[in-house]
Amino acid sequence: MAAVLLAVVLVVAAGGAAAVTYLAQLSDAFDSQAVRIPQAFPEASLRPAAAEPRPDSRSPINILLLGTDTVAADGDPLVAGSQGSRTDAMMLLHLPADRQQLHVMSIMRDLWTNIPGYGEAKINAAYAHGGAPLTVRVVEEMFGTRIDHVAVMDFEGFGSLTESLGGVEITVDQAFDSSHLPGRRFNAGPQLMNGQEALAFVRERYAYSDGDYQRVRNQQEFIRAALAKFLTMETLTNPGRISDVVSKTAPYVAVDEGLNAAGVAGLALELRDLRADDIKMFTLPTAGIGTSDDGQSIVLRDEAAIAAVGRALRGDTLDQYLRALPAGG
Known part of the structure; x- marks a missing residue:
């Protein structure tokens, strides 16, 4: 899912904070194991202009993160959404x-929106209709801004990431009985979870x-917890x-061809001082829930x-x- 992919990108990037000598090795591991999306973007004529570099020669970067729980032996659905899979999570x-x-x-x-060619x-x-390129186009048209990179992650990578960190302490906001682990009740409060x-x-x-x-809030809580676990001296x-x-995580990730070892290494140097408190998470505000003309809950x-x-x-x-949003917005 998208939450995991964020952690993967920062895992490789944060490696630079631990020891620069390991960065090339880590980047190469990511580059050799991650699946490549050969055509991740819509045709150029349909896209917004790229951001202009700032005075320090850097431009802001937008990365679209997608998560899917569709698995195939050859991993192709990560790349194309070729079996009609829908993204279970989406983050920018x-x-x-x-x-x-x-x-x-x-x-x-x-979120109810226009899908070009499908209404x-x-x-x-x-993602089900047109894989990563169509999904990128929808998001770019929605916000009028260019997506620089796109990445997809299989749910199986979620467990691998958690296990490789030795478990993650997550704060459960609302107690619940799991529909995915029959008989397992998650009590409110912090608890160490396995994959x-x-x-x-x-x-x-x-x-x-x-x-x-609430599921989106839980996904964001996992990001906080996973980054807090990773960005500790014990791990770094x-x-x-x-x-x-x-x-253990890279094989479950598919990325555009520009997000390769060199690109990850560059991000590592730029983000080497980033810490968990510097990650600001929020949900795109909505106008509530409703019903479509054909009876779908939207x-x-x-x-x-x-x-x-x-x-x-x-x-x-x-x-x-974000500073102008009401508390909890």
Whole structure:
């Protein structure tokens, strides 16, 4: 899922903070094991212009993170969505030009929007209809901003990441009985979870009155917890653990051809001082839930919020946008 992919990218990047001598090895491991998406983007004529570099020659970077639980022996659905799989999670990762923070915006998978060539549908249907290129096009048209990289992750990688970290301590906001692990009750409060438990935690939605909204909050909580676990001296000074995280997770990741070893190494240098507190997470505001003309339960677009986020992304002012949100917004 998308939450895991964020951790993978930062895992490799944070390796530079531990020991630069290991960076090439880690990047090569990621490059050799991750699946490549040969055509990740729509044709150029359909895309917004790329961001202009800032005075320090850096540009803001937008990475679209997608998660799917469809698995095939050859991994192809990671690349093309060729079996009609829909994305179970969608996040837009924004790195501002100054690289002082990292913003992660969750997009509700049932958000009702226009899918070019298919009409109105839930946003996660874009992947089923046209894989990564169509999904990128939908998000770019929604916010009027360019996506620089795209990545997809198989759910199986979620457990691998958690296990490679030796488990992750996650704070459960609402107690629930798991629909994915029959007989397992998750009590409220912090608890150490293994890979199977963490996967069940972030996939749960039926136990909550607000369904996917709480699931998105759980996914964001996992990101916080996984990064907090990784960005500790215990992990950062342990090259073996860093290598284990990368090698066990990378095979479940598909990335565009530009997000290769060289690209990851560059991000590593730019993000070497980033810490868990610098990760700012939020969910794209919506106008609540509703029902489509054909009877589907959907999430309604908040057009004002979409326009405001689009302006903030284009102007690289997302931090200002977030500071202006009401508490809990």
